[in-house]
Amino acid sequence: MRRLLILLSASIMFCSTLFGQSSHLLLLSQGDGAVVKDGDATPQKLKKASFLPKAQSISVRPRSGLETLCSGYNFRFGADTRFLILEEGVELSEGSMMVRSRKINNSFKIAGPEAEVRLNGAGCFLVEVETNGGIKIVTILGRLDALDLKSNETFEVLPGELVFIMPGGRGFGEKVNINLNSLIDSSYLLSGFPNNASFSSSLTSVALAQSESIGVTYGAEVGDAKSADSFEVIPSKSIADQTATEQNEPSPDGSTQDSVLDSYSIPSADPLAELLGRSPKRLVVDAPVNSEEDSDDKSIPVDEVIESRPFPSRLLRK
Secondary structure, X not given: OHHHHHHHHHHHHHHHHHHOOOOOEEEEEEOOOEEEEOOOOOOEEOOOOOEOOEOOEEEEOOOOEEEEEEOOEEEEEOOOOEEEEEOOEEEEEEOEEEEEEOOOOOEEEEEOOOOEEEEEOOEEEEEEEOOOOOEEEEEEEEOEEEEEXXXXXXXXXXXXXXXXXXXXXXXXXXXEEOOHHHHHHHOHHHHOOOOOHHHHHHHHHHHHHHHHHHOOOOOEEEOOOOOOOOOOEEEOHHHHHHHHHHHHOEOOOOOEHHHHHHHOOOOOOXXXXXXXXXXXXXXXXXXXXXXXXXXXXXXXXXXXXXXXXXXXXXXXXX
């Protein structure tokens, strides 16, 4: 009993210390991990279960990653990412990161080379620095309210939506919809780390909900932003090939869809003749109904029986 009380007290003290400061506790280091460099000092490798130092450059090694914890948040930093821990956020010099906000009133600042944004709300979102110095944000779960600190423009980003914060205080770029299922499967920050059952279930649910609501797979991938006011939207090769095949697919007579549309003209023949495949016959049925002997005669051709009936449009005339 005494041992249990000691462990409980130590846990309470640890949690109070942890959540009472803005430093990040290193939970997981994959690959070669990361190193921290302070000025001209020799880079030191970060150790698990240690706090990340503030205002010092941290570099994640190639094919490596970090996962950290701080009050109300989980963070993941991808390979070849350089960042600094600030008092109220992160300065992201290059690379990408994942942020999981657990409280609706959370507010977090991300500073890039040429853009600064404040992220408000609860959920999961990915952040990446672009070649032009801007910032790219994708919401995976929840709802994100983003504020461009240079232009004071605000933007709401829902799951499956991507937005660019342009460099130089130019505000937000055009919103882009992406395929969450493909992103979740291909993203190292989402699927390259161990996920608990609850988080995995949430990712699966939001991807399924998107696919059911839109009913299509977006045939584009978002590339890098290399100039100040633009970004790349790369068509998916499989979708592009499929579209080209459908457009050039020959019809039964050997012509393509485009050539069929171009060569089609309204026929000059009687539309009824075109419908029936023969000249229409107008018959007047004034004769009385035949006797049972005539009606049971199976030698009457089927065509004559059908043609003896009034054409349906006659029933609407006077």
